[in-house]
Amino acid sequence: MKKFKARWLSLGAFAFDLCAVTASWLLAYVVRFNGPVPDEYLRSGLHALVWVLIAYASMFRGYGLYRGMWVFASLPDLVRIAKAVGVGALAVVIGTALLQPQPIVPRSVWIVSPMLLFLVMGGSRALYRSAKEFYLYGGLVGQGKPVFVVGAGSAGANLVRELKRSGEWRLVGLLDDDAVKQGREINGCRVLGSINDLQRLSAQMKVEHVIIAVPSASPEVHRRIATLCVRAGVKALTLPAITSLAEDQKALTRIRVIDLEDLLGRDPVHIDGAHVGELLANRVVMVTGAGGSIGSELCRQILAFAPAQLVVFDVSEFALYRLNEELRARFPDVAVVPTIGDVKDALLVDKIMQSHRPHIVFHAAAYKHVPLMEELNAWQAVRNNVLGTYRVAQAAIRHGVSRFVLISTDKAVNPTNVMGASKRLAEMVCSVLQREARHRTRFEIVRFGNVLGSAGSVIPKFQEQIANGGPVTVTHPEITRFFMTIPEASQLVLQASSMGEGGEIFILDMGQPVRIADLAQDLIRLYGFSGDQIRVVFTGLRPGEKLYEELLADDETTTRTPHPKLRIARARAVPDELIDQLLPWLMQHRVPSDDEVRRDLRRWVSEYQAPAPGLRSVNVVAGR
Template structure:
């Protein structure tokens, strides 16, 4: 029913209530005075008109009464009180007498009848219209403001299939208390027993301020049950109105394994990007495309998207063009191979970029192990081509995306990235361009990563294949990896290898178990099969060698490694001879060179923020 349709009904209803209150109060106080005399008629008309006037002024008729609470009760109190006060003033002015007892009783009846009429509708809706017979019994984790909001919304929403029956909260001061008539039955440790005792079918985690570690702890308790676990939408989506509080989402593996985000230094990033020309290589890949998205938020003058695959470059160009339609950003695309030195030089000459983010690379460990010459061509020679072109055309900052597999590498891929880091650091020593590298661990959900593989295996009914029960990896989300790359460009002094504090490593077998649970399947039904470590893989990854580590952070959660000896001549020799070498010999040479023991005589570099 619209407001225009509601208004006449409320005016008629309230008129009847006001007149009834006046009539009954007259009888209760003194029946003899309740003859229809002029003073009584004037008082009745005054109260009636005042009630409607103040109701319109205070927007009483616009309230949705199925959501009525203390705020609406206060408005009713004001409307009734102002109406009676107006009648008292009119009586004193026109009649020179105030019927205080009658007005007091009228006020009481007025309040009871107006308030009662409103709240009876809410009671009727909650008890009759909102039938709970077919609703799923739901446990809400978090009895704070967000959890209370969720419980209120679900209780009032007749279309919702969820019925909140209990709260879980670690705040012991709330235990054994009721919130909105729903009991707080205990802390997180009681989730499993509560699900069983209360026949819970759904669990909603309603604590927006949870850290990743805390969420993981709660989810592990929820995973002990067969109840479906969901989480409140992202706080930013709630605030911006993209979703409502009742639009819960499934818990994602990124929620459990991603790190708590590192805030960016917006001012320094803006100085290096806003209004400048930026080039991203590998812009169609997982990291490169996200780097492009995040850079666009800082409004560069031009953003050049360079990649080898036309479909992926077309997709990111289309996405950014639609997102920033009408903005001042100019987007350009270049389909090019970083192994083509002339093309790299020509692109740098055409656009004259201020900043280059080099994300193009081969990254698959087993594939590069079988094709070491391709790792040399793309990761080493390709990086050298882009770096030289940046140097020749006076790019201000060059940021290379590296990997934790470059530390003590056992694989061709990791070794090629370590040699690429050496090239970048070597270029920094002779160039006016600031060359830096950014090293981080595995990226959740990137193409070719373990999570998409596990999801496909679960969809097929299993089993999930894990190489070794003790294998561990560091994980971060694609957006955070991209933010780190951009932040490194803003912090760069030249020659650094920036490293993110990745937190605690995650066992791959635990990741597989979590994915099975999140998909709603049983671990025993899907199964986990151990296939053995593949060539080039390690049980664990490192972010810095022992003698590379600086304890001091240069930015929250960001470290830099010490400068290492660079084997540039040896790298040149590999580049000039790789095509003539047997694959086994080439593989061995690359890994040996990347692992060559060196002294670290150069003092630690520092970064001013």
Template structure:
């Protein structure tokens, strides 16, 4: 009970700490003044044999000490974390204020004030001030030891955010062996309060003072509904502390039932790079998908599987999952079956390079929409030994899927493209640009089907993404490898990409290429540094090593070619690309010849012929 009372007293004083410190120090200075008289004159004389003006002198002394103390920043220091540097500062206060007071008393010829009092008072004041602070620290640490003594894992969390999520988080993580040492919140109405017995220590600016963090081993961000800018600010403050940072799930994760608020997780790149959530025209997307059969190629991939999840929200009559990898098909089928148990699924193992398999699947299941996400997309892997396979899968596979869609009377065909298709410098980008050209060809050849493409940049967490690699390297203790210090990329989350694909599909006319608003490009090295800091490490502990650009890799990506322009669309995050003119009359014949030419299996031959098909392709 005693410790609880002490805790509550300190918590109530904390929002007015500087005023409380000034008043407490004034009382201690006064106590030292009387104690000095006691030593000088003895018990019988110390109170009565003083000059009549002694009260004015002591008030002046207190004022001098207070002014010097304020000038040196003493009231801003927390007594709970007093250290040697704080005692040193107090010593300078007592020395300076004691000398100044003595000089003023002597110059004023106040001879009835004993000289011994002027000499001893600074020493006793220093003792009083230091003892008071050390006593508070001792009480605080004793109370903290009492609170944490039952826990053996040593995880002590300072929670950032004292709202509803913070309350639920405290209840959950304390049962898992965590100790919550306090909360921080910028709302002044919450500061000084207690939530589930845990004090709200103050605002988030307390993170800038290391003394406020000595109790904590982790910081927990508990602001799932905060705006992107608010989260970025808090993460910037948190990462600068050097403590590991974890977070509660985002509002989207909670809303979709993917996690619970008391299940903390590591900071993900989307938390660092956060963007405002996509606002869909849900009526348009629903009218496109609801009650219709949807065919997704590459359905087990990172983009394809998220497309399936987003499509399932709008009530299709069924989803036809077309995937080459048996394991990936099994995973997406299990996930969709758990999330949408009443949604009919057709699970097909198939290859987009197999026209007969595509024809059979589409003619049997009669899809209304096709989302073509099947692609090889890892730039270095596709550059040499696998270049021919990249052409056959990315370009010829698109041709065959588009042909099967036209023959089956599909209403819309959507190609998932990439920013690497703009002024490509690698085989993967060139084959995706050629795939866009294939879509343009079919848009004119099969007017009964609307053909379109959607371009976006790097997707956080997708297969082949640099982010999982960084996290794995950090977990192993480094180093983190980045190809070049100046390399930049555009990033977006997988759900964001999938939602914008659906929005583009609802808006598009045939033959159009949509470009997503990717926001600002991000330096990969800066992203690596941020992930290192948020893991609680420094670059000295986990260094960044620059390995050099890989074959075909650009320093920066583009979303439009130089000669292209864009037009606005009804959705602010989508732009319509106005690409260059019609394909040459023999273009498709040359593509088919290349796809069936065994000589093209030689990477140098394929690159040369691919340049003929895609003139803006400039191999490096």
């Protein structure tokens, strides 16, 4: 039935075009004679009209004018009409020259007739499409939510066309930083100004929504636009990257609300999949601390390279249960071995290594919450982070593990807290073990900063505080941190592990540090609240916390690697006798006090310094 209807519609359009040919041909005569046409010219024109119709009909069919639908008529349809009319007009001129009707067809008719025909055919299609769209969408457009489009490029132009037919949105205008485009129109919508004018224009025109249509722009540009939207108090949506849009997919179906990652503007990570695959494919891989944020994401990334077996090790029963259920569902073809245990349990770790013979071990198990480890739990932090690392590393050496990768932290650089000092000490242990020539295990260290959404990090805390109506607590107005996403960090860990020759400290490119106070305020606006509704309160630096983190110690240098987001630090030398001196302290049969732990840590980690007490500031409310 639909095919039958479509065929009749096509025949109707063809008949309309033939009527247009007739009308434009006769009207051209009227124009030529500026009124009534002499009888002899009228008879001649009517006789010629027969082969004029045949010529144009052939061109119309030949150029496929009836494959498209009038309701979707666009520029390509007009181009086809222009070609068909142009070639048809040329055929009419040639036919006139050959047949020589009497009296002859006036030359002005040759010119005016195709011009009129093109206007009638093109105009009728445009008018039909406009009328149809008004009928379908016109009554709804005025009721849609007012919206700006940021970006007047090709993506913005495509989006404008879709928005004009949307009942959900009412396009108010476009914004673009290109001065040439400002003041111009795209599909009848004006480019009102630059992106910096967003706050003023949104307040002036009562616009509460913005769609960011710059999918090919750099992450830095995306970050700037997203930040401007958040600080202007508008709800921003964005188009995905061009490469993620299917050719036949409408842009409006893929827009999403901007999130915290847009505000941070991180570049996408590209790793050498073939090189990493050589390290992991068909191998036994072990991950300690597998239930944590980084450990669990490492497991997901590793399984994408089809290892022979993945041994997941964690002290938390619930975390390991959840991870095991997820991995078995997502990767049913890979054997996942969930093992519950403490990395300080030398017998258990040794038994696991002996049973499964891993090719590579990713050691992500650590206590890493700075204030919690600073007071009351300092000895547990040192034993878990240092002794645990040593025992897993020794088991790896005994059972011929090819690579041992320690997941470290930027807090290990010039540490001012027990957690950072313990991680630096773990790095030093690995450095000493690497220098032992009697084994083949390569020790590598990967050091990076905060990851978005990790357990115990500031972002989930802020989100919870916002959900509870505030206030959002920040320790200090000037505190800064480096941030990256969990998948990004995990991918770079895998990349680094495939590049190491042993003994390197790899440093991930963390980008620019972020002021936590700005991050908190932007997150409040991102969730649709104002500074008056949810306040930011400064509570003072917590024990062991410093204002900013570093990725390198002062006397360290770095060298480039083939990967643009990885560098290698050349750390200060570590004495060979470190482990012999350290083990008796770690194995003592008493629990030293926090002050004793801090005192003794300075013996092993000379750069460890307590934070300056004058940096505390308590209960200050952020201004707007």
